[in-house]
Amino acid sequence: MAMNESSISKSTGSDIEVKALTYQPGTARKPILSEVSYTFSEGHMTALLGPNGSGKTTLLKHILAQIKCPEDAVLIDGKDTNDYVPKERSRKISWVPQNSNGDSAFSVEEVVLMARYPYKGTWDGDSEEDRKIAEDAMRTVGVLELRNRNFLSLSGGERQRTLIARALAQTTPWILLDEPTSNLDIKHQIAIMDVLHKRVEMGDLSVVVVMHDFNMVERFCDRAILLKDGKVVSKGETREVMTAERISSVYETGFDIIEKDGRRFFFPKDVK
Numbered sequence: 439m440a441m442n443e444s445s446i447s448k449s450t451g452s453d454i455e456v457k458a459l460t461y462q463p464g465t466a467r468k469p470i471l472s473e474v475s476y477t478f479s480e481g482h483m484t485a486l487l488g489p490n491g492s493g494k495t496t497l498l499k500h501i502l503a504q505i506k507c508p509e510d511a512v513l514i515d516g517k518d519t520n521d522y523v524p525k526e527r528s529r530k531i532s533w534v535p536q537n538s539n540g541d542s543a544f545s546v547e548e549v550v551l552m553a554r555y556p557y558k559g560t561w562d563g564d565s566e567e568d569r570k571i572a573e574d575a576m577r578t579v580g581v582l583e584l585r586n587r588n589f590l591s592l593s594g595g596e597r598q599r600t601l602i603a604r605a606l607a608q609t610t611p612w613i614l615l616d617e618p619t620s621n622l623d624i625k626h627q628i629a630i631m632d633v634l635h636k637r638v639e640m641g642d643l644s645v646v647v648v649m650h651d652f653n654m655v656e657r658f659c660d661r662a663i664l665l666k667d668g669k670v671v672s673k674g675e676t677r678e679v680m681t682a683e684r685i686s687s688v689y690e691t692g693f694d695i696i697e698k699d700g701r702r703f704f705f706p707k708d709v710k
Contacts (some may be wrong), residue, residue: 449657452515454501454531454612454646455590456476459511461496461668465704468498472668480611483638483645485655485676488665489689495646497665498614501646502533528556532608534601536616536648546592546600547585550576553608574608576600594621602630615647619654627651631658652680652693652704664688677702 445493455477462469478484499505501512503519512519514530522576525630532553541706553575554568564572578584579599584592589600598621605613614635619627635658637643649655655662655676664672666688667700672679682695685704692707 455513475697480644482661483659484661485659492665493668525556530611531612532605534605535616549589550604553604572607575603579603612644
């Protein structure tokens with residue numbers, strides 16, 4: 439997956455600040471998020487960690503204003519996320535959801551070209567630049583040869599890579615991803631994470647990613663937030679957050695950590 443920096447690079451944007459965010463929908467017995475505060479700093483690849491139901495996806499949806507936030511609870515570039523019009527917010531942040539199902543018979547290329555919508559007028563078609571950006575993004579994640587395929591005919595992993603291509607083609611300073619490698623084979627897991635990591639290192643991108651694979655997080659993410667029951671348990675540099683004692687407590691499963699050649703490897707113990 440060779441990077442093409444010329445057309446899909448984008449300078450990073452300012453920080454995303456979350457301040458004392460609490461969320462408890464009417465049907466919930468307890469808050470899904472409780473007093474969550476964190477500043478996602480530009481130029482980092484930040485992992486959101488925690489067991490199922492800990493509030494990771496809900497936090498991302500608040501940043502994206504898919505769930506309405508209390509006033510000034512989430513600031514993007516110093517501005518309340520609720521105050522952005524959709525096109526403006528879509529020029530700041532792109533989004534790769536966990537669920538890649540769809541009900542529209544678009545081709546792969548058409549799905550990726552949807553990323554250019556925030557930069558168009560009402561009646562504008564796809565420009566030559568739009569098509570070049572989309573082509574480079576498809577090539578980057580290895581779906582260029584699928585460009586004419588119906589999106590719904592793809593495997594789960596191919597759909598996931600198409601959505602990641604769309605996020606790259608959106609040329610935003612931030613990408614938020616919800617378990618982006620869950621449908622990918624190991625080759626494509628590493629390749630996709632490497633693409634994102636290199637763009638962060640190049641200063642073109644900042645990333646927030648929900649992950650369950652500690653070894654991938656250790657390899658690619660330099661920041662981490664650990665959630666449990668909607669609360670922040672730990673936050674900061676990945677190595678400081680992901681201690682055996684802490685993750686064993688949060689996940690209620692023991693872990694052994696083995697260090698080799700400066701890298702740590704995580705092995706879960708038997709579940710009792």
